[in-house]
Amino acid sequence: MDGRAVAPAAGTVLNALATGVGSAFAIDLETTATVELIDDGDIVGEIDGRPEADATLIERCVALTVDEFGTQAGLSDADVGARVRTESEVPMASGLKSSSAAANATVLATLDALGVADSVERIDACRLGVRAARDAGVTVTGAFDDASASMLGGVTVTDNATDELLARDELDPDWDALVYTPPEQSFSADADTDACERIAPMAELVAELALEGRYGEAMTANGFAFCGALEFPTGPLVDALPDVAGVSLSGTGPSYVALGERPTLEAVRDRWNERDGTTRLLATRTDGTRTRPTNDHP
Numbered sequence: 001m002d003g004r005a006v007a008p009a010a011g012t013v014l015n016a017l018a019t020g021v022g023s024a025f026a027i028d029l030e031t032t033a034t035v036e037l038i039d040d041g042d043i044v045g046e047i048d049g050r051p052e053a054d055a056t057l058i059e060r061c062v063a064l065t066v067d068e069f070g071t072q073a074g075l076s077d078a079d080v081g082a083r084v085r086t087e088s089e090v091p092m093a094s095g096l097k098s099s100s101a102a103a104n105a106t107v108l109a110t111l112d113a114l115g116v117a118d119s120v121e122r123i124d125a126c127r128l129g130v131r132a133a134r135d136a137g138v139t140v141t142g143a144f145d146d147a148s149a150s151m152l153g154g155v156t157v158t159d160n161a162t163d164e165l166l167a168r169d170e171l172d173p174d175w176d177a178l179v180y181t182p183p184e185q186s187f188s189a190d191a192d193t194d195a196c197e198r199i200a201p202m203a204e205l206v207a208e209l210a211l212e213g214r215y216g217e218a219m220t221a222n223g224f225a226f227c228g229a230l231e232f233p234t235g236p237l238v239d240a241l242p243d244v245a246g247v248s249l250s251g252t253g254p255s256y257v258a259l260g261e262r263p264t265l266e267a268v269r270d271r272w273n274e275r276d277g278t279t280r281l282l283a284t285r286t287d288g289t290r291t292r293p294t295n296d297h298p
């Protein structure tokens, strides 16, 4: 039994490391997961092109999904094994939610392989991936904000302490996303959480703006606050202002993301291109994670 699913990456409106409340939006960079269920009891993961990277997250996603839904699919989970593989356009540990995209794609691909993808609510599938991320130790809060944006598309606001969806909305359809990724990596699990918690009053203001639908202003305030706490440069934020709708450090960095109309973002791209690293102009996504036929290559 084979399954396949594809999930988008996301950018940050509000980093949840200060208060547990976070907000993110889906962007058009994708991770595809392929799951083959077999009966030898072992679950083995592989990350395309990254043999050294840790596949625990995707292995745990398959295991939890089979535990939860295998019986409904008529399987006895004791014997269920799997080969799971991800192929990804999302740079890893760069603040663009590679872990959420990998987890969502893997959970949905497993549900697809079990033949139950259409009978499981997407938000419940998302919560399974968040559990796997906590078990694999790749997250601080569980990152339900990032995971829900990637699973549902659009923009979400969540409370990661309770895995509650506080809001789901669509961004201005005229906005695209510009993403600048410096050459280094920054793993969420290594972030300075004490420094983030000190800026909780700023995060509370950002949450208010986000819950009023003022996503652009929210993310700019988030950007300056978290660049301060996590000691990332504010230069890329200033490069993008005042013309963009919003600009922020994405997650725990090192990427930055701006929202706005395409001509504005093209001008910012010229400035960000003078910095070391990669700049991408991407669509935002209103759709989230979805299954894909196994013969439909990415």
Ligand SMILES: Nc1ncnc2c1ncn2[C@@H]1O[C@H](COP(=O)(O)OP(=O)(O)O)[C@@H](O)[C@H]1O
Binding pocket: 031, 047, 053, 054, 055, 056, 057, 058, 086, 087, 088, 091, 092, 093, 094, 095, 096, 097, 098, 099, 100, 102, 138, 139, 186, 187, 188, 189, 251
């Ligand atoms: N394509 C992938 N397949 C499997 N696991 C992945 C993939 N991408 C990321 N991960 C997991 O997520 C971790 C990175 O998560 P994190 O530090 O939160 O970065 P990000 O901000 O990109 O989500 C990696 O160490 C790996 O365990």
Ligand SMILES: O=C(O)C1=C[C@@H](OP(=O)(O)O)[C@@H](O)[C@H](O)C1
Binding pocket: 012, 014, 015, 016, 017, 022, 023, 094, 095, 096, 097, 138, 139, 140, 141, 142, 143, 145, 146, 187, 188, 189, 250, 251, 252, 253
């Ligand atoms: O691990 C976590 O709990 C989180 C990590 C951060 O994202 P990145 O994984 O992109 O750094 C942050 O934006 C998010 O709100 C919560």
